[in-house]
Amino acid sequence: MFRRLQNWVNRHFSSIFSLLLMALLVIGSMTLKDNYLIVTKYTPSGIINWEINTSNARRDSILKEWQAGFKKNQIYTRETTYPETVTGIETAVFRNNADYSFIGVYVGILLILIFRIGSQKANRRRRVISQRTVITLSSVVLLAALLDVFENIMTNRTLQHFKLKLPLPDTLLIGLPACIKYLLLAFIACKLLYEGFKLGKPRFWLEYTTAWIGRLLTYSWRFRIVLITLLVFFLGLFISAQIQDMLLSINTSRWASFYFLVAITLLALMCWHLPKAIDNSIKISYKCFFMGPIDFDTSRLPAGSRPSLKVDTARLFGAAAFLIPATGILQTMNAYQIDYLLKDVPPLILLLASIIFYKIILRYKWIDKLFKSQGKVVVWRFWVSMAALILPMIIWGSIDGKRNREPHFLAYLSLDLFFLSAMFVITTALRTGIPGIRKWHAAPWISFCGVIALLFFVLCNFPPFLNELTSGNRYYTMPIVLCAAAGYLLFFSFLLFAGKKTGFSLITFLLMFTLYRSISTITAYHEAYVQRENGYHKSLDSLDRYTENWLKSRKQEIKDFAARNPDKPYPVFFVNAYGGGLRATVWTTMVIGTLDSLVKDRYPAGPNTRDFQHYVFSYSGASGGTIGLSLLSNARYQHRQNPVKDTVFYPVNSLAIYRNDYLTSNIVALLGRDMIASSLGIAPWADRARLMEEDWERHTHARHLDMKVTLGRMWKGGNYEVPLLFANTFDVDSGKKGISAPVLLDSLDFPSTIFLEQEIEDPGDLRLSTAAFLSARFPYVSPTAKLNGKHHFTDGGTWDNSGAETSLGVLTVFERVRAKLIKEDPIFNHIQPQFLSLPNSVQQTEDAGKPGNLFEPLAPPVGILNSRVGYMKKSEDWNYSMSRIKHYGFYLFRPTAERVPNTHIWPVLPLGWQISDYAMTRMRLSVLRDSVTINKVMERFGTAEKIKR
DSSP states (O other), X not given: OHHHHHHHXXXXXXHHHHHHHHHHHHHHHHHTTTGGGGOOSXXXXXXXXXXHOXXXXXXXXXXXXXXXXXXXXXXXXXXXXXXXXXEHHHHHHHHHHHHHXXXXXXXHHHHHHHHHHHHOBSSSSOBSSOHHHHHHHHHHHHHHHHHHHHHHHHHHHXXXXXXXXXXXXXXXXXXXXXXXXXXXXXXXXXXXXXXXXXXXXXXXXXXXXXXXXXXXXXXXXXXXXXXXXXXXXXXXXXXXXXXXXXXXXXXXXXXXXXXXXXXHHHHHHHHHHHHHHHHTTTTSOHHHHHHOOOOOOOXXXXXXXXXXXXXXXXXXXXXXXXXXXXHXXXXXXXXXXXXXXXXXXXXXXXXXXXHHHHHHHHHTTHHHXXXXXXXXXXXXXXXXXXXXXXXXXXXXXXXXXXXXXXXXXXXXXXXXXXXHHHHHHHHHHHXXXXXXXXXXXXXXXXXXXXXXXXXXXXXXXXXXXXXXXXXXXXXXXXXXXXXXXXXXXXXXXXXXXXXXXXXXXHHHHHHHHHHHHHHHOOOSTTBOOOEEOTTOOOOOOBHHHHHHHHHHHTXXXXXXXXXXXXXXXXXXXEEEEOOOHHHHHHHHHHXXXXXXXXXXXXXXXXXXXXXXXXXXXXXXXXXXXXXXXXXXXXXXXXXXXXXXGOOTTSHHHHGGGGSSOOSHHHHHHHHTHHHHHXXXXXXXXXXXXXXXXXXXXXHHHTTXXXXXXXXXXXXXXXXXXXXXXXEEEEETTTOOEEEEOSSXXXXXXXXXXXXXXXXXXXXXXXXXXXXXXXXXXXXXXXXXXXXXXXXXXXXXXXXXXXXXXXXXXXXXXXXXXXXXXXXXXXXXXXXXXXXXXXXXXXXXXXXXXXXXXXXXGGHXXXXXXXXXXXXXXXXXXXXXXXXXXXXXXXXXOOOOOOXXXXXXXXXXXXXXXXXXXXXXXXXXXXXXXXXXXXXXXXXXXXXXXXXXX
16 A cells, blocks of 8 residues: 555656645745744744743743734724734734644655655665665654644643633643654755765756756746736736725726626737747748737647647746736735635735646646546536636626625635636647637637727727716726736737847837937926916915914904803814825815814804804815815815805715726826827827826816816905815925915925925916826826926825825914914904814724834835835824924824625725725715714814714
8 A cells, every 4th residue: 555655656746746835835825924923032033933942931931022012904804894903922823723734735745755765766676765764754754743733732722821811831842842843854854865865866956947947037038028018917916006996996896897807818818829929920920920820939849749838838828817816806805904715825825826736737737637538628528617617707796786896705806817717727728629619710819809909098098088988987997907908918029029020129129219218308298287377467475464364354253252152262273184095085075074064053044154164274285185175175165155055075965076087097198198208208198197187177077166276266365265275295306395375485484395386477377186186196106297397296195195294384374473463452362273184094904013024125215115104193293292282172083994884895995096985985984973083173163962973
């Protein structure tokens, strides 16, 4: 029996060894999850130091350190959401449990290595090691595994007793078995290495590795266009929060998911098909590139054979096109803490393991063994497997509409892609042996679909076509982006193909030419839009003068308020809104709209009716927060004659504005018209930033707002019912903050600051949309904005993502002016400034506790990037400190975790320019249910009934 097992292992050694290495990769990654929490002063090597420790005192110190280190997550499941605190103890428990699988894998690897060496012969008569030695070594491995299992059992008991505060077992029950285990494993490793050296294996391993790296580099360069496409796709899905947000949007629409899968399938087919044309470019014609038939170059092979390595590589490229988004979806779920089955395995490891698994299947022809009999494909097996893979996709694709829009349902979209990858690999491996598929000529269909995708993307670069396409929905960004990827893949593959045929590198020439043009030419492209009207004059007031007039206009109102509420000062609010894309915009307008409705309800209908914004002096924002504040200001401007009728952003009214697509035109222009214009050094059309402004102007106009109005006109003539808007941006050239404001600012009050309105000479002025989006220019998604030929402005959140610093500067001027007016009339002493800060992220999702390990070369860039976070917190903390010192009010209001009523949905709040109805509903619930902060704000307006939860 043992001999038969040994012979079987010897025959299938390569495939078994590859599978075990793949399992080692997956399980090993699980054991490293949150490993930094158990790397401490007493355990610099992590769990190994725990295992070999034999001192009870040191054990107690280790456990205390592990208990002290922690991180926090907010977990979302179908039934509930909850904050999760992970300490070093929980990490050690998880790693200890995962170690049981790890034991099985390393035992399997060592046993098959022993069996393999046991089958090798030193000469014709004698084996390298005897059968008795094989049995002995195998027994030693099993003994080490048993000791490892016993050690894990005792480790688990110790950790559980520590959590329950029970007496702990003696450390020797862990340390002694662990030390013996490591000695036995070290002996086995040395024995295997020694026998391997005797057989000359190191030289073979080096030669094999060198040849493998050589093939990898050769194919990477030869098929570089496909590889670069897949790499960009991978980076976008695994790194870009914006693209991850697209996946969340796709999940909310059944048709969007279908189009997404179709586009992925086209990209996969092209990744599989085009390497053939590139490899055999010398022998096939230009017509064959599109119409076929094409295949890999077989000139150096026997007649009738194909280069199996190239064939398998192309199939892996196609499979990777499915696997990258499949695991990218899991990466998105990890990023938003959405629970799924394999959450403990890093998605990147799942991607690598899946590709390795397909490589093993193709190399050892497992598909042929499963589906063929006597060299022919058993057709019914093929169709049954296809049905078995596609049927689940149909079933969960037809699930009730509410359920399949839940965040956790993204896992099923990921499964769709895994199943499609399996269908692709099986079909491409067997297609020449299946009568119904063998006659199908793939080349013309794939080329035709690629050309159609390219033409469709070109059409999308024309705003009228794209606006009509995306009218009424916001779910098709990713399918359009995938069409762009497919189109570019076909275009550059053809250039590479033509370059190989002509001997002239067309891609290199194109890249060098566009690089030269983009660097050497200065155009008006990406210039901030400045509206110019003949005879127009801004005539802005200074901030001091505006403040004085604002206070004097409320003099009688302050007296009446003091008479009604002798124990409460008149509140004046200074609002700052954090950046965060559309999430920040929605949250900002929703909070202010809710406060508007609540304050107005305090007063009976009549001339003294007021709402919250009546008491707001200024708005200061960054990025998406600025967009929300600009919308509030414009709605106020439209109702300036009768402000109490301004109900545009009451929570029940405002959602319609955000049910539009504010992202697709930006992404399409980034990949299309902007790329062409920047590369050629021309400015023939509006850039993507201007297109986004036009999108907002168009969609808000449908809701009776006018984002085209200029800053100078909005606040002209003493519109004191419209809070002052301060839109913060950042100048890349000087490193200074920039402010767009409808008043004249003094550099003594706002040092090292660029005042954009004061830089623009008459008759020029910034539209409200332009001023707002000069603050919301997230790098790469939106371009830096040129102004007056000497500034390049990027996102306001680059330095201070809160807007709090500017808000404090405005308050400083306000208090200086008020102090002067108090000398004229003491009634102005009955005013109390109030800070209202609006962050838009859920507090529980922020990590705390022990930081992870820092790779030293990354320390400088990480520090530079985190400095903006520190400065943002400093600005907010400074306002809080001022409120305590000066007895001002200070209120911080952020979203909370809420479930959508009558559903199992706990929506995540994405960072981007698209957002689902569920996420908006969640924010509305957060506003209504966070009664503590709301009541504190409402107390500033006198006695009123408390808001109930």
